[in-house]
Amino acid sequence: MTTTSEQELFRFLEDRFACAQACADCALACALRVGLMGSEGPEEQDLARRKGIQCAEVCEATCHVLSGQPGQNESRIRTQLEWCRDVCLECADVFDGQPGAEASAKTSRACAQACADFIATLR
Numbered sequence: 001m002t003t004t005s006e007q008e009l010f011r012f013l014e015d016r017f018a019c020a021q022a023c024a025d026c027a028l029a030c031a032l033r034v035g036l037m038g039s040e041g042p043e044e045q046d047l048a049r050r051k052g053i054q055c056a057e058v059c060e061a062t063c064h065v066l067s068g069q070p071g072q073n074e075s076r077i078r079t080q081l082e083w084c085r086d087v088c089l090e091c092a093d094v095f096d097g098q099p100g101a102e103a104s105a106k107t108s109r110a111c112a113q114a115c116a117d118f119i120a121t122l123r
Contacts, residue, residue, distance in 0.1 A: 022114035055091035
C-alpha cells in the first residue's frame with residue numbers, strides 16, 4: 001500500500017516529467033516554426049521569429065532545471081516555471097497571428113498549462 005506522502009511524491013514526479021516533456025515539445029515546435037519562416041518578411045513575422053527563438057530557449061532551460069538533482073531550490077524552480085509559462089503564452093499569442101502557426105500556438109499553450117499545473121503542486 002502506498003502512503004499519502006509517497007502518492008504526493010509520485011504525483012510531483014509525474015507532473016515534473018509532464019512539464020519537462022511539454023517544454024521539450026514546445027522548444028521543438030518553436031524551433032521548427034522559426035525554421036519554416038523566410039529570412040525576410042514583415043514586422044509581424046520578425047516578431048514571431050524572435051518570440052519563437054526566445055520560447056525555444058526558455059523551454060530548453062526549463063527542461064534543464066527540471067531534470068536537475070532532487071532537492072533543488074524550490075523558489076528557483078517556481079521562478080523558472082513562471083517565466084516559461086509567461087513566455088509560452090506570449091509566443092502563442094504572437095503565433096496566433098501567423099498563417100500556418102496554429103499547431104505551434106497550441107503546443108505553446110499546452111506547455112504554459114503544464115507549467116501552471118506543476119507550479120500548483122509546489123508548496
